[in-house]
Amino acid sequence: MSRQWSSSKRRATGALLAASAAVLAVACSVDGGERPEDGSLPLQGEAKKPPQANTVQAINDLAKTPYQGWNTYFGLSSSFTEQTIKEAADAIVRRGLKDVGYEYVWIDGGWWNGDRDTAGNIAISPTQWPNGMKAVADYIHSLGLKAGIYTDVGINGCGGKNQGSYGHYQQDFDQFAAWGYDAVKVDFCGGKLMDLDPPVAFGQVRDAILNNSSHRPMLFNICNPFVPETGASPGRAAYDSYKFGPTTGNSWRTDTDIGFPRNVVFVDLLRNFDHNAAHPEAAGPGHWNDPDYLCPEIGMTPAEFQAQFSMWAVVAAPLIIGSDVRNISDASVEMLKNREVIAIDQDPLGVQGTAISTVGDAQVYTKPLSNGDYAVALFNRGPKAQVISTTARQVGLANARGYALRDVWKHASTETAGKIAANVGAHSAVLFRVSKAKGENPPSVVMSPLTITTPSQAVLPLVVPGSTFTVSTSFTNHARQTVREATLTLSVPTGWKASPVGNPRASRLRTGETVNGKWNITVPAGTVPGPNDVKTAAAYQWDSDDCDGESGTVTDTSVVQVPPTPPANTTALSHHPWLDGTSAYLVPRVDREVASGGPLVMLGTRYAEGIGTNGPSVIDFYVGGACTKLTGVVGIDDSVRFDPQGGTSVFQVFGDGVKLYDSGLVTRTATKPLSVDLGSAKVLSLVVTDGGDHSYNDRANWANLQIACAAPQPTVPAGPWPHYESLGGASATATSANDGNPASDAIDGNVNTIWHSRWSPAQDPLPISFTLDLKSPRTVSGLTYLPRVDGTINGTVTSYEVEVSSDGTTFAAAAPAGAWPQDALLKSVQIVPISARYIRLTAKAGAYGFASASEIGVATIP
Numbered sequence: 001m002s003r004q005w006s007s008s009k010r011r012a013t014g015a016l017l018a019a020s021a022a023v024l025a026v027a028c029s030v031d032g033g034e035r036p037e038d039g040s041l042p043l044q045g046e047a048k049k050p051p052q053a054n055t056v057q058a059i060n061d062l063a064k065t066p067y068q069g070w071n072t073y074f075g076l077s078s079s080f081t082e083q084t085i086k087e088a089a090d091a092i093v094r095r096g097l098k099d100v101g102y103e104y105v106w107i108d109g110g111w112w113n114g115d116r117d118t119a120g121n122i123a124i125s126p127t128q129w130p131n132g133m134k135a136v137a138d139y140i141h142s143l144g145l146k147a148g149i150y151t152d153v154g155i156n157g158c159g160g161k162n163q164g165s166y167g168h169y170q171q172d173f174d175q176f177a178a179w180g181y182d183a184v185k186v187d188f189c190g191g192k193l194m195d196l197d198p199p200v201a202f203g204q205v206r207d208a209i210l211n212n213s214s215h216r217p218m219l220f221n222i223c224n225p226f227v228p229e230t231g232a233s234p235g236r237a238a239y240d241s242y243k244f245g246p247t248t249g250n251s252w253r254t255d256t257d258i259g260f261p262r263n264v265v266f267v268d269l270l271r272n273f274d275h276n277a278a279h280p281e282a283a284g285p286g287h288w289n290d291p292d293y294l295c296p297e298i299g300m301t302p303a304e305f306q307a308q309f310s311m312w313a314v315v316a317a318p319l320i321i322g323s324d325v326r327n328i329s330d331a332s333v334e335m336l337k338n339r340e341v342i343a344i345d346q347d348p349l350g351v352q353g354t355a356i357s358t359v360g361d362a363q364v365y366t367k368p369l370s371n372g373d374y375a376v377a378l379f380n381r382g383p384k385a386q387v388i389s390t391t392a393r394q395v396g397l398a399n400a401r402g403y404a405l406r407d408v409w410k411h412a413s414t415e416t417a418g419k420i421a422a423n424v425g426a427h428s429a430v431l432f433r434v435s436k437a438k439g440e441n442p443p444s445v446v447m448s449p450l451t452i453t454t455p456s457q458a459v460l461p462l463v464v465p466g467s468t469f470t471v472s473t474s475f476t477n478h479a480r481q482t483v484r485e486a487t488l489t490l491s492v493p494t495g496w497k498a499s500p501v502g503n504p505r506a507s508r509l510r511t512g513e514t515v516n517g518k519w520n521i522t523v524p525a526g527t528v529p530g531p532n533d534v535k536t537a538a539a540y541q542w543d544s545d546d547c548d549g550e551s552g553t554v555t556d557t558s559v560v561q562v563p564p565t566p567p568a569n570t571t572a573l574s575h576h577p578w579l580d581g582t583s584a585y586l587v588p589r590v591d592r593e594v595a596s597g598g599p600l601v602m603l604g605t606r607y608a609e610g611i612g613t614n615g616p617s618v619i620d621f622y623v624g625g626a627c628t629k630l631t632g633v634v635g636i637d638d639s640v641r642f643d644p645q646g647g648t649s650v651f652q653v654f655g656d657g658v659k660l661y662d663s664g665l666v667t668r669t670a671t672k673p674l675s676v677d678l679g680s681a682k683v684l685s686l687v688v689t690d691g692g693d694h695s696y697n698d699r700a701n702w703a704n705l706q707i708a709c710a711a712p713q714p715t716v717p718a719g720p721w722p723h724y725e726s727l728g729g730a731s732a733t734a735t736s737a738n739d740g741n742p743a744s745d746a747i748d749g750n751v752n753t754i755w756h757s758r759w760s761p762a763q764d765p766l767p768i769s770f771t772l773d774l775k776s777p778r779t780v781s782g783l784t785y786l787p788r789v790d791g792t793i794n795g796t797v798t799s800y801e802v803e804v805s806s807d808g809t810t811f812a813a814a815a816p817a818g819a820w821p822q823d824a825l826l827k828s829v830q831i832v833p834i835s836a837r838y839i840r841l842t843a844k845a846g847a848y849g850f851a852s853a854s855e856i857g858v859a860t861i862p
Helices: 014-031 082-094 133-142 169-179 189-193 198-210 238-247 266-276 302-314 330-336 339-345 638-642 743-747
Strands: 068-071 104-106 146-152 183-187 219-222 251-253 288-290 319-321 354-359 362-368 374-380 386-391 403-407 412-416 419-424 428-436 445-447 451-453 468-477 483-491 497-500 505-509 514-522 530-543 549-562 570-572 580-582 600-602 605-607 610-614 617-622 627-636 648-655 658-667 672-677 683-689 699-709 731-734 768-786 797-805 827-846 855-860
Touching: 068 146, 082 104, 082 133, 104 183, 133 146, 133 169, 146 169, 146 189, 169 198, 183 189, 183 198, 198 219, 198 238, 238 251, 266 302, 302 319, 302 330, 302 339, 302 362, 302 374, 302 428, 339 428, 362 386, 374 386, 374 419, 412 419, 419 428, 419 445, 445 530, 445 549, 468 483, 468 505, 468 530, 468 549, 483 497, 483 514, 505 514, 514 530, 530 827, 600 627, 600 638, 600 699, 605 699, 610 617, 610 683, 627 648, 627 658, 648 672, 648 699, 658 672, 731 743, 743 768, 743 855, 768 797, 827 855
Parallel strands: 068 104, 068 319, 104 146, 146 183, 183 219, 219 251, 251 288
Antiparallel strands: 354 362, 362 374, 374 428, 386 419, 403 412, 403 428, 445 468, 451 468, 468 514, 483 505, 483 530, 497 514, 530 549, 570 699, 580 617, 600 605, 610 699, 617 683, 627 672, 627 699, 648 658, 648 683, 731 768, 768 827, 768 855, 797 827
């Protein structure tokens, strides 16, 4: 979803324009644009008193606002050296992150193997740290940055034996201070093993830090990541850290880790955010709730990361970057450098924002700011775009004739009579800074997401090639000013047809008034599967205070999905592309257990095919009413046996939203057979719940999934579905391929083999091209790209171009260059039919700078 503003002055010249100007002048004097939309104008008195920050005495004079920096854990795991840290510190300066406040360079677990000398001092590896830990801190300081380090309250640490500070608290913190470290993160893995009491153990650490022999100020981050389902004793979970945290540390983790190294997904973001929001009263200058790190490009889409950053700012969270700052894209760096978002997080009032409204997946959070403004976040937790709104009165703003809405991501302001509303995309947030209106801004208007009426829905509306569906939208004026000549238009992909139903136009929209639009859209036969954009736009005019005419445009993009051709005959369902798939732990894996990626094993029996996931989980397939029965075995993977806790799930199968199967509670002690009659279902959903005891260790397997279907669906020109060229006689080459991952693996029909660009002994830089030789000319109409489905994102192509050639030497663009989301779902490029022998896909950007593919297909017209 996007919104674009354009503004141009129009001077009335000539008789006709003069007459129009006269009408506008009358409108200015009569309407006055003062009609209230939400009743806020007639109210008397001031707004409610905003919440205040916790004024408990902090342990030191540090972190008066939430601290900012970078940490090694999510981007590098435990694989780093002195050189790595210096490169990261250099990148923080070079890429402008230091200039906006990211100052801590934090070395997490992996810097120390637990060795001590005869005096009990920490002894480090000369290979990993050839110049010593003090030299690393000195280098960081030379760049104007601060250095952070890591340990555990226990004897052992999260990384292994003896990697904690128990019994050496004062000695270790004296050593860290002597080395010149400015911050310490202290974990609780060893503390949990020893059954230490968190308030007591972390209190002892605090005292050691405050009494270090160098008298060095050191920021203290408490990290107890254990929650009840991971075995934390009652009262000792991360959920309880708010009780002692404000008087013990500068911050404290409020939940478990937000993800895993190089893998952070949106569902985990929601979990951490919610538990962090539970106790806003604990936060204030010098002591902050900590929901964990900011993690662009390691599992979340750009929109999801923007939502994370927005919500972290609203709840006054520490802003620590978890991704590898050396390698993330310039676009992500620019997001991290957004001064307006950072200013909301760093506001000196120090109040953690709170929710004032939750309706389904829509939340409204507000945060009072020191100058009297309010930050207002409209947060869409769900998979579908929606309009989310509140009012100035509900937020707590004093009465005014109008309010300025500053969209801190678009760096643009609008004016509203009182309604604060936006069209918020799936897994997205819109963040406003709201104040009394001063001066003049364009009107606040909202284009709703398309309402899309199709026979089948998954996360996205499904549109079958050759079918017609209906869409509708609305455009609403929330401003004091009257909006005029509002006209709605629709644009569809090349080759699709759209016809309006009625006249989507209004000559006048006063405050709160709406104009509607409706269209019928036809999808051409032969359209290749994948997401497709349907775009709406509203052009309009309004009157400024001096009655000069202004014009503007607002746009919105909705997405519909052309599903893959339904399965045919009897086949392994796990090898058919799914429409979407979620897992509470990592991501679903084809023919692999969800956690380690090992084989599917239940009660000692190994299963060659299936899907490994972790409940709660939903995986949707399009079967198009062409399939009759699903069979298999469901159960808990043997990998859960490392821990006696968890390992309970319920497996369910739905057809078009109707439950067809329920396993009842399944534990690690038995598997259950699966046999489901599918009837006329078009969308098949495999659902796993957590069994009622949370999702920890619920590694659930759908094994030996076999689906019985009709013969293959008819393809063009006889039917609606695209025809796929048999690639059995084709060959594939790539400008880069690692040993064991040749280009041919992307056309072998096996989703578990991949082509991957070279990573060893050295990584080849992007762009990297993959070329198919069909051996003879074909009329090519599209290309499909299936990313790797093994639970790893390395090489998932996110920016691409597709070219064709008749001779393998001279290539021409087959379609406009484009971008794909970083997920494991089937992607496609529609091509205006053209004769070609060679098709080249060039990865211009890919996860971690690689390129990879599970399968690449070519649609042709026979």
